[in-house]
Amino acid sequence: MQYNEKVKTINWLAHNVIQLEVPKPEGFKFSVGDAVEIKVAGQDPGPFTITNLPNGDKLEFVIRIYPEHHGKTEAISKLKVGEEIGFTEPFNTFQPQKRAIFLTGGTGITPFIAIMRQMQKEGTLADCHLFFSNKTRKDLFLEEELSDMLGDHFHNIIAEERDDPDYYGNIDEAWLKNHIDDLSRPVLVCGPPAFNKAMAKALKSIGVKEGLIDLGS
Ligand SMILES: Cc1cc2nc3c(=O)[nH]c(=O)nc-3n(C[C@H](O)[C@H](O)[C@H](O)COP(=O)(O)OP(=O)(O)OC[C@H]3O[C@@H](n4cnc5c(N)ncnc54)[C@H](O)[C@@H]3O)c2cc1C
Known part of the structure; x- marks a missing residue:
């Protein structure tokens, strides 16, 4: 299933790293360590990891921007609050492990x-x-x-x-x-x-x- 949500906040965490939040869609379930494919206008989808905890009403992403690649992260960095992104169902990358x-x-x-x-x-x-x-x-x-x-x-x-x-x-x-x-x-x-x-x-x-x-x- 493909979801579309409007950007809620964008903050710069470092000179080339942003934190982006969108509302969590109704019925969207994920676990820590999950990622989604994000699609922004004019770009192919690309994988990005959800960085917040599953309870709550938002999805948070932390994304390094490569302006010199003129690709998806440059496009993400130009998004404005209220503009829409698409994303897929989540898939897992890592799971918590004790003593890690x-x-x-x-x-x-x-x-x-x-x-x-x-x-x-x-x-x-x-x-x-x-x-x-x-x-x-x-x-x-x-x-x-x-x-x-x-x-x-x-x-x-x-x-x-x-x-x-x-x-x-x-x-x-x-x-x-x-x-x-x-x-x-x-x-x-x-x-x-x-x-x-x-x-x-x-x-x-x-x-x-x-x-x-x-x-x-
Ligand atoms: C499962 C998974 C989860 C991920 N989660 C995150 C995350 O949470 N946050 C995050 O920041 N990243 C994450 N990544 C990495 C992220 O998906 C890529 O770094 C990102 O898509 C690259 O974007 P780009 O702007 O380079 O654009 P792209 O659209 O991928 O590339 C644009 C152009 O740049 C060229 N290019 C790519 N790399 C280079 C390079 N090193 N040197 C020169 N040219 C290059 C490409 O060939 C292309 O022509 C994740 C990757 C995976 C596999």
């Missing part, structure tokens, strides 16, 4: 936003860790909420800005070895394809069993 390590790059964090919000509500987030990599400090978003939710279990990694205190470069085996306290934890990995591939390889080589590495569906 969320290993993520950029907007790859989106499925984990709703999952972590739900786990916090249920009291199971305290034993999880978030490793969140961004190219530069100004690409980072939701830092305050993530810090509040996870405290010192929130590990921020800046990959390209050498003078940043959280600079490390690309996450590698040495970094993972230093930061994963228990190799029996499930590791949920979500980022660009090259990030996912590199992380799966690095995790295996430090001894995380393949069955514990979740690359989503």
